[in-house]
Amino acid sequence: MIVILGVVILLAAAIIIAVSVISNSAHILPTSSFSAFGYHVTGSTGILLLHGVILGAIAMLGLSLILAGARRSSRRGALARRDLKQSHQHGENLNHAHDEAAADENIAPSPGTPHRDIP
Template identity: 55%
Template structure:
């Protein structure tokens, strides 16, 4: 983020210096016979000197633009990786939920078959042993611990 800000500041400064140089040009002659001022700095000399200053301002603008684009690319790449990781995590969560639901269905089916095989007349071992989760809050256990048996 800071690279984007630095690049933007450098680019804006180069554009302002270039615009000030163009707007202060009177355009009366081909050569530089007069001086002009950019931010309190008096510029005098030949057309070659003016070309050199323009080249330097252009190079600074190009550097600022490259910093701006590099920062934007890094930010977008980081966002892309985060979105990809989120999609992968959601797929894994959905698969785990599906597997959990399948195991719960298998357990319920096995209990029903066991109860029907015994004829439901005598209490089974599963009926005598209380479920450790029964009577406790169902849902998310923040630390992954289960309630102790009583």
Template identity: 50%
Template sequence: MFVIIGLIILVVAVVVGVAGVLGNAGGGHTLTSDGFTVFGYHVTGSTGTLFLSGIVVGAAAMIGLSLLLTGYRRTARRARTARHGLDESRRRTAAVSRDRDDLIDRRETDGARSDQPQSDAGRSDGHHHRWHPFGHHPVHR
């Protein structure tokens, strides 16, 4: 929003300034005799009036430029925040993928061990134990 408004103000100020300079060039447009024209609008006045008009056009250009830069700064900040969020998300996804791969490897190695016969004779609690994914064990009641 700021970018569009700033761009419009800046373009209008530049067009008015350029039109004022190009429309009043030459010896027939001396300020002391005729005044000056912008877009066909004839302004009579002194050098001070012309100077004041230049200040107004310059101030409008500066306001437009500052709005334009403010909008770009906000857009850049949002983009930077989004990139940081995307990087963080990718790091988390990579960590979760590594954890998943580790669990799969662990399951495969535990599965290979469970293929071998095991005896429950050495257990004193009398419960049958099975392999649980993610290392969870049932709660004894």
């Protein structure tokens, strides 16, 4: 869910930035007005820079959400793989113990031979 939200935020910021640049490509440095999606921003180049910084921060927020979600998924996958490996090892240990017990039952100790413990 976090990854999807991050993708939506990042795409929205990227689309707004791309449309703004494409629609105002005739101006090298707009001094009077700037428009995106029909919304005109009037003011100085400082205001234009401020809008760019805000859009860049929003894009970075989206990217950080994507990376946080991917890191979380990776960590959960690693934990699942570790648990699966432990489960397989436990099953193998049980099978080995069962085989040893079956082998001990099939071989009867000779009379007078002390019973030895198997570690």
